[in-house]
Amino acid sequence: MRGVIWRYELRKALLSPVILALLALFIAFNLLFIAEQSYKRQDMAVLNEMAEQFGVQITDQMQDKLERYNQAQLAEMNELTKTRTGEVYAQPGDFFTYDHFNAYVQEQPDLYLDAEISGFNRMRIIHDYAARMHGIAEVYAMLDTSQMALGQIQLYGLSGPAAEAVTGRYAELDGRIQQLVASGEYRHLFFDGNVYGAHSMLFKSLFRMLLFELMILAVLLAVFLSKNEFEQHTHLLFYAAKHGRKLQTDKLLAALASAAVLTTVLAGVTLAIYFLTFSYKGLWQTPISSFFTWEPGMFFPFLTWRNVSFGVYFSCAVVLMYVLQLLFAAVAFVLGSFIRNSYLVYGSFAVLFGSLLLLGRLVPLSSELIFYTILTPFHLILNPHIWFTAGGAFSMIRDWEWMTAGGWAIMLAILSLWCLRQFKRQDIH
Amino acid sequence: MAIVLHEIRKLFSLKMIALVALLNVIFYLMYIQFYFEHFPNGRPDKDIYKIVIEIKQQYGLELDEAEFVQFKQTFDQKVQEAELIMSRDSHFKGAGISTYEAFRTMDTFSGNKRFKELNHYAMFDPGIDLFWELQAQQYLIERFEDRLERAYANFANTDVSVVKRVDALVESGTLNTIFPDTIYRHYQSIMFYVYSISIVSILLIVSPIFLRDRRSGVIHLQHASRIGRRLFRSKLIAALLSAMLIISIQLGCFFLLYTRRGIALFYEAPINSAFNSMYFWYDLTFAQFIGLSVGILYVLGLITALAAAFFSSISANYMALVALQIPYIYLITQPLSGVLIENLIVLYRPKYAQPIAYGLLFAIVAALLAFRWRRERKGDLLL
Structure with missing residues (x-):
């Protein structure tokens, strides 16, 4: 029942x-x-291809491979743009600067195919990821947890045992950050x-x-x-x-x-x-x-x-x-x-x-x-x-x-x- | 009339009053109290507000050319005084900064540690207000100097009627007045919360108006009595009166707190001013603007009472009632709050944005109720 x-x-x-x-x-x-x-979604999807091609783990080997790939792609791009406009670029992002994009894409819509532009954009995104990978280790080295603890204590106006607790917990956090740096857990690709x-x-x-x-x-x-x-x-x-x-x-x-x-x-x-x-x-x-x-x-x-x-x-x-x-x-x-x-x-x-x-x-x-x-x-x-x-x-x-x-x-x-x-x-x- | 009073009394049961009062207190503590305790909120608002009050006391609500020149002179004097202090202060000497201009333009992000420390010392050491005030005064001078160009620049690509309005603003000289942005933004934020909680309170109290009688079966007696189905209209009147009562109490409490902030200085100041960050379709003083927003809150309160009555009349149970209230509260406080209360008569929106929005809202609610009333007159009671 x-x-x-x-x-x-x-x-x-x-x-x-x-x-x-x-x-x-x-x-x-x-x-x-x-x-x-x-x-x-289109821009984010570039990372899925990267993950497939290079893996998500950031290693020296992977960075080398990515660098070579980027150089090859850039050379290809420059070859194409040279024949069209005579311009060459130090990095794909330069193509998308406001004035440049206006002059060559907005005002001359027939110059490049849509597929070519989206190819350039894809390269720009991969370049940006590659650039961000440089020097990420230093960022973690510069983190000062005791300073953060002080900041938090000031922000909330904590004192006494509460403030001590925050300091203690941030010290614990410091340990976690050390461990993170040692294991290289942060060296992974994500959006x-x-x-x-x-x-x-x-x-x-x-x-x-x-x-x-x-x-x-x-x-x-x-x-x-x-x-x-x-x-x-x-x-x-x-x-x-x-x-x-x-x-x-x-x-x-x-x-x-x-x-x-x-x-x-x-x-x-x-x-x-x-x-x-x-x-x-x-x-x-x-x-x-x-x-x-x-x-x-x-x-x-x-x-x-x-x-x-x-x-x-x-x-x-x-x-x-x-x-x-x-x-x-x-x-x-x-x-x-x-x-x-x-x-x-x-x-x-x-x-x-x-x-x-x-x-x-x-x-x-x-x-x-x-x-x-x-x-x-x-x-x-x-x-x-x-x-x-x-x-x-x-x-x-x-x-x-x-x-x-x-x-x-x-x-x-x-x-x-x-x-x-x-x-x-x-x-x- | 006696029936209407009885209906109102039924709405304001002791438990409901307690519940709504509690919710109001919680809402006040969570959102509104902050604005009363922190006005003006932080820097540089605090310093700008202070200087504007000084202007008001010295020159009145309007600055003419001669007064403005004088105001600039006081700034130069203050700079000289500051430089005197700087020349004696070891922090400034150490960084090699001797003029105010050099201090203002020094690049604290350049990596020069001395600059960074000096900036921290002069701006964030408690007890030194001087440099904030100088900065605030300079900001106000700049705002005043480009007040006319700024008005046009803000509306460069808009349609003719807006530009005409800017012309009128410039010609009337209202842009020479000093109503500060600090008060406008503060009032705007606080008004949004007052608006939100009054809608919630009205909905909560008025909503049971039809449902309660239907659930308890009293409706059979009511329809068989002499007043019969016309009771529907009496209840609507009761709902409207209750809404007025609730909103009056809330606004009363609010203004009791608000008028204690010392804002009375600026009641007579036109809201289209050199120092305000907004331009408006109408030339109102701040007091008139407050009056306008209060009027609008009453209108919305009445619309909400009608909406609550409608929800009440079509809900089969309290779950359905709450399920209708929640989307209404979301709609009014989230996507529609901009046009309904936050940006009243601003030049960024079409001139008739508010009349159209409120008109539409009222028309929808009224049409739904009219439809309901037709059903009520003929409808079967065996729900």
């Missing part, structure tokens, strides 16, 4: 027109975002963060959109399921039946299952389209701590605490996304056990979200406790791009992502069980 009811609840949730409409809206919204970004910002595009923009959309869906559904009988005035009948109040357990399971199903559908469609648009072929093994994940405004490239490849990082992020959606569904369910009116449950979820974000303000800036106020799923969904990475005073607790998810999962499991038990004994009007 249980299996049947559980499945009916799930069906009721997933086939509700409201949820389907929202799901369609969210998918359309995400696709719009990907379409907006898709102008980068140039300065130009394409690929890490942020995927893990900041797209993942954050997904996380928020899924949170909305999970909460809507969890509250809907747990309150539905009361809203339909069928509670007196249903909870008096043989299956009775066990129904509420089925509803919790259905809420969790529907959160998982919705995550699969929405994230599945969105990410599938993303990876069809932007090919990561040959790059799944590249470590996230590659030099090339360095994006504007950052002190150093994204740096994971362990050597994590893009593929593993992505899988971890997806797993964490699932866990977070289950947590949100459970939070909403638990709130629903305390508050009668479902409209107020939605409102109080928003209040809970906001007040937990503000929790850190209650703790003095000298207390180490301040770093633990961010261990909530609400903080987690704000900045998915820094998951599993080091840097910044407030993301220095190693594995805080899993600690938060695990801790909240245990807490919510206990709370849910308690609420279900309470429900069995409480009066129903």
Whole structure:
């Protein structure tokens, strides 16, 4: 019997027109975002060819090979341009300087074929990668973690034990950087963060959109399921039946299952389209701590605490996304056990979200406790791009992502069980 | 009327008031408080603002040619004073900098460590405001000098009506006034948050208006009573009045805090000025501009109340209601916020951008409600 009811609840949730409409809206919204970004795809795809031809690991041998290839290509290009315009170039980028491009391409559209121009552009991109590879070792040698720690302490106005903790953690980070330099983990090719910002595009923009959309869906559904009988005035009948109040357990399971199903559908469609648009072929093994994940405004490239490849990082992020959606569904369910009116449950979820974000303000800036106020799923969904990475005073607790998810999962499991038990004994009007 | 009052009372239940008040407090702490605590925010804004206040106190809201010459003279005096200090200061001597011009143009990125240290000492050592203020004053002098050319340069490639408007601005002499950019941008940012939270509050409070009665079955009694289906219209009036009430309370709180920032100095200053970063279609003073934005917030509040009523009247349950509210909040606060509140009457947008946007928004909501009212008059109750 249980299996049947559980499945009916799930069906009721997933086939509700409201949820389907929202799901369609969210998918359309995400696709719009990907379409907006898709102008980068041609340029980004050059790296896939490079990865295939030269490998992703940056070694002297690879750099030599790349250099020879570039010289050969440049000679070919110069031969072509010499016959057309008499110009030769020291590097392919010179072709694309504003005035030059205007004079030879915009004003004389018949001079070069489109294929030739895109060939030049491809060479320019490969040249840029080759140029960026030079001297990347020095960048890491120049990183001064104690200075960064001071900067962070000043930025947040920390003092006392809190400041000491930051200093200590940055010392730990220094060890990690030494290890990174020694192992050569950073010497891998990835989409140039300065130009394409690929890490942020995927893990900041797209993942954050997904996380928020899924949170909305999970909460809507969890509250809907747990309150539905009361809203339909069928509670007196249903909870008096043989299956009775066990129904509420089925509803919790259905809420969790529907959160998982919705995550699969929405994230599945969105990410599938993303990876069809932007090919990561040959790059799944590249470590996230590659030099090339360095994006504007950052002190150093994204740096994971362990050597994590893009593929593993992505899988971890997806797993964490699932866990977070289950947590949100459970939070909403638990709130629903305390508050009668479902409209107020939605409102109080928003209040809970906001007040937990503000929790850190209650703790003095000298207390180490301040770093633990961010261990909530609400903080987690704000900045998915820094998951599993080091840097910044407030993301220095190693594995805080899993600690938060695990801790909240245990807490919510206990709370849910308690609420279900309470429900069995409480009066129903 | 009694019915309308009852409906309003039903909307403002104690729990709803508590919920919305809490949300307002959280929103204030998260977004708005910052702007009140940090005004003007950082450098060089702080220094520019200070100098503009000095101008206001010395010359009034408008600078004529003679006053401007005098203002430039005070700058030269200050430079001389600064150079006197520089000649005594070991940091400057060490770097071999003796004139203000040399200090200003020295290349701190050239790799000369002395320059870098000197720059750090003069600009970022707490207690030395002098060089920031000099820089701010020089900036203001430059802004004032090229105020007319800048106005044209900003709109070089736009259509005739805009250029005509720039002509009018130049001729009227409003560009000789001193309303600072700092206040405009501050007001603009803060207004966006006030706008966002008032929309959320109105939506939350008004939204249950039809749904609650339908869910509880009271609607059967209501339709059978003497007022019958016309209750729909009474409820709409109740929704509109509630929105007015909510927004009045919020704006009251906001201006209570805002007027304490000492901005009263500039209430009478025209917003088209030499030091503002925007140009506007209409010649308003800052006080009038505030009035305009308040009026616009009321209009949007009323539209939102109607939208909430519509959502309420078509939702089968609270999940559907919230599912409708979320896209509405997103739409108003994200893609539409620029035209609806942030860039009021700016010259960058078409002259009738706001009337058209609000007109369209109102027309859509009104049409949906009219459609709903026709259904309501004839519709079956067995939903």
